[in-house]
Amino acid sequence: MTTSLLNQLSQIVGQAFSTIGIDDSFGKTSPSQRRDLGQFQCNGALAAAKQIGRNPREIAQEVVAELEKTGLFTELTLAGPGFINLRLNDDFLLGHISDLAEDSHFGCRSEHPSQKVILDYGGPNVAKAMHVGHLRATIIGESLRRLREFLGDDVISDVHFGDWGLPMGLLIKEIEREQPDLPYFDSDFTGPYPETSPVSVEQLQDLYPAASTRSKEDPAFLESARIATFELQKGRAGYRALWQHMRDISIDETRTDFDLLGAQFTEWNGEADTNDHIPEMMSRLKKEGFSRISEGAIVVDVAEEGDKKKMPPLILEKSDGAVMYGTTDLATIEMRQGQHDPDVILYVVDARQSLHFEQVFRAARKCHSIKPGCHLEHIGFGTVNGKDGKPLKTRDGGVVRLRSLIEDAIAEARKTVKESGMSERLDAEELDDIATKVGIAAIKYADLSNQRMSNYVFDLERFTKFEGRTGPYQMYAAVRIKSMLRKAMDQGLTEGLLQATHDTERNLILALAALPEAVKGATEKNAPNILCDHVYTLSQEFNAFYHECQVLGETDAAIRASRLRLCAITLRQMEQVLYILGIDVPERM
Template identity: 85%
Template sequence: MTTSLLTQLSHIVGQAFGAVGIDPSFGTTFPSQRRDLGQFQCNGALAAAKQAGRNPRDIGAEVMAELEKSGLFSEITLAGPGFINMRLTDDFLLGHISDLAEDPHFGCRSFHTPQKVILDYGGPNVAKAMHVGHLRATIIGESLRRLRVFLGDEVISDVHFGDWGLPMGLLIKEIERRNPDLPYFDEKFAGPYPDTSPVTVEELQEIYPAASARSKEDPAFLEAARLATFDLQKGRPGYRALWQHMRDISIAETRTDFDLLGAQFTEWKGEADTNDHIPVMLARLKAEGYSEMSEGAIVVNVAEEGDKKEMPPLILEKSDGAVMYGTTDLATIEIRSELHDPDSILYVVDARQSLHFEQVFRAARKCHSLKPACHLEHIGFGTVNGRDGKPLKTRDGGVVRLRSLIEDAVDEARKVVRDTGMAERFEPAELDDIATKVGIAAIKFADLSNQRMSNYIFDLERFTKFEGRTGPYQMYAAVRIKSMLRKAAEQKLVDGRLMATHDAERNLMLALAALPEAVAGASEKNAPNILCDHVYSLSQEFNAFYHECPVLGEANADIRASRLRLCAITLRQMEQILFVLGIDVPERM
């Protein structure tokens, strides 16, 4: 398995420090910010001098002398108070890139121990159209899923459908109010219930807001909904049958949105799947002394000594017997632990839910709901805002539907694609496919390129440009390479052994070599923006190479063959990272 270039260099420089009697840990090496001084830099002599009570330049000079013996560096210089700058020999760099290219994962698995990971993201709800609030959870969650699969983890992705609780009771009573003769409301009806739903998904999306508004104005209706929720959870047949209809048509609707965004789930479970487990869990927590009564409710106290802010208890069951979101979330952790025995459970949910997850995670630890080694993490994120800097709304102040957002992006991409003259070169079907991929890429890259805890402004005009830090720009760079390689094949040109004849080639190789650290950072911090930074830098270096180094027009056959191979390696890495980001690259543009 190929080790990353920085890991190798840090080891080599560390050995040089060790050879002069200094701790090898001071040999940490990183890419230079000054290409005029070197490709890589080590600042360890400065820190080592403080520990050893010596002059840092003297230490640096001794380390340089050891490094020169290795024969791996074409140039080593000392700058400032002891900064060691290094340039690799072409043989060392070419050897590493050749090894990297042979590894299907570009050396990214060398630092990672495979795990079993559960990713909880998406979070749609019965009867509610997916909206802009689901955008980031889906895009970030799917990218992290693909990243974990790329690293070799066993990944279980669960959409965790919102299909239980008071909203279900509100829907049941509102449907009954409108259609009281339906068999679902007749306790004497012995079945079978109809196979088709009495309401469409469009009707549900109108019914729920109406029921919610009615519950705020009519206390009797609210109480009836609470009772219906209780009866549903206890298994009343008519309510269960109606609930199943509502759940099925809602899932079918959300699948369309998820398919558009390329999100893939191994499990379509929801809050309702915890219903049979909750009584068992509550009995155990009571018997083992983890839960207690507080003002008529059953709670788990999760406050800890040293808390700097108030930490409310996690309410498991209200005084009226209703369970809470915290109850289903805690039960879900127990079920996942029993079924899958995961190493990590990651929740990609709005940052504003941080207190809720802190309560649930503390309760899970306190109540021994999972093995101690299992890692729990809430991966929060900021909001998608309009140009006014406030959470994105429709013109009339309503919530922006996710489907509308996607359609708007594709429409904008279609305009941009036509403006570039592609309409004259492609058939309508291929043009539509390109526009769809450009629109989705625009949304995804704009979202993922931001640090996930940051809010960002949704600006389709900027996102769909084929220049700058945009998804379409990255796609176009990859398509340009595809076009070049197709022309090479048509001319029966073949690639060959890598060579380094120009700094633009070396810089592109160094950009390729930086992937393992980017992947490591993205996985450790659950930060896809690090991968966006990497692929953008790679695109920039390729464009510089493209302008400075002829490929198809290169007269020297060996140099041309080398550059063709470098292009092919770059394309493979670029497409791999874009795939992890959820971006599909068309064959032509």
């Protein structure tokens, strides 16, 4: 299996260090910060000199002498106190990229052991329209899912629906207030219950805020909702039937948003799925001494020696018998362990939930709810802000619905597409498809290109432009290559062996060869922005090559065939990375 270019170079330079009696770890090589000095650089001589007490430049000179014997470099130079600059010969570079292109995953799987990964993201709630707060969880989570599948992992994606707890009791009592004669509220009714929901999803979205407000103003209503929640969780048939209606219509609504964003889930589990497991878990934790009573509540102590901040216990059951989010999250971990035996569980949730997840993860380990080797991680993220720098709101100060945000992006993209002159060449159906893809690409790339813990300003006009660091710019670069390859096919032109006759070709090849490091970094840091940087660099290098080198107009058949091959490799990698980012590339624009 093909290994990355940087790994190969580090091994080659490391061997040179080893030959002169110095540990090969000092041979680590990185891309050059000064392209005029070389393609790569190694700074290991300085660190080696400090460790063994020798002159760093003398060490570097000895290493260069060894590297010259390999015949793999056209240029080896020293700079400063012992920096080694390297420039590969074309045969080595072309051989590597040819091997990489033969690998359907561009060498990215060579160092990645396959794992079973559970990704928990999306997080919609019953009766609540998805809003801007769900945007990042969905986009980041979906990108990480695609990344892990690209690496060959067995990926389980779970939407983890918010469908349990007091909000359900509030809705039940609010519906009862408005429609008291429904059979769901008659404890003597034996069924069957109606097959269709007595409320629409639009009504639910009005009912919940009304119920929430009422609960703050009317203690008796709040108490009745708590009792309804308790009875629901204990299995009261009418409440369960009504709850199922609410859950089903809410899921149908959220599927539309997820489909627009291209998010795919293998499981549609929710908090309610833990209901039958919780008593068993609570009994075990009590029996094994992991839980205790504190002021009438059942808790698990999760503070550890060496904590620099106060770590409160995880509350599993309140004094009134109600279970908490921590309870359902811990039970979910236990169920996932039993059903899937995962190696990794990643939670893509707002950064403000970091304390909650720290408590849950500690409890899971302390209580043996998860196997010791399973990696648990909270993938936090910042907020989406308006141009005022504050979290994005509607004009009247309300929460921005996710559907509205997507529709606005597509509408803005439609304007951009029309202004570009595409409407003169393409029919209405294709224009609409392109506008949708551009709008979604604009949202996704804008979100993913930021370091995920950073907040960012949502600016649709800028995001939808076909220039700069935007999703549409990356799409356009890929479409340009598609157009060129179609013309080549129409002219009967074919690809051939790679050559390197111009520095822009070499720079493009080096950009292509950098994908394994980008994928590794994005995986280790759960940071899709690293892939955004990679595909942007690739677009830039391709555009430089495109402007400097003739392709279809090249008169030398061998060079033309080589450049067509380079274009095809670039397109395949570009489309692959954009797919991981959740961006679909149209056939033409």
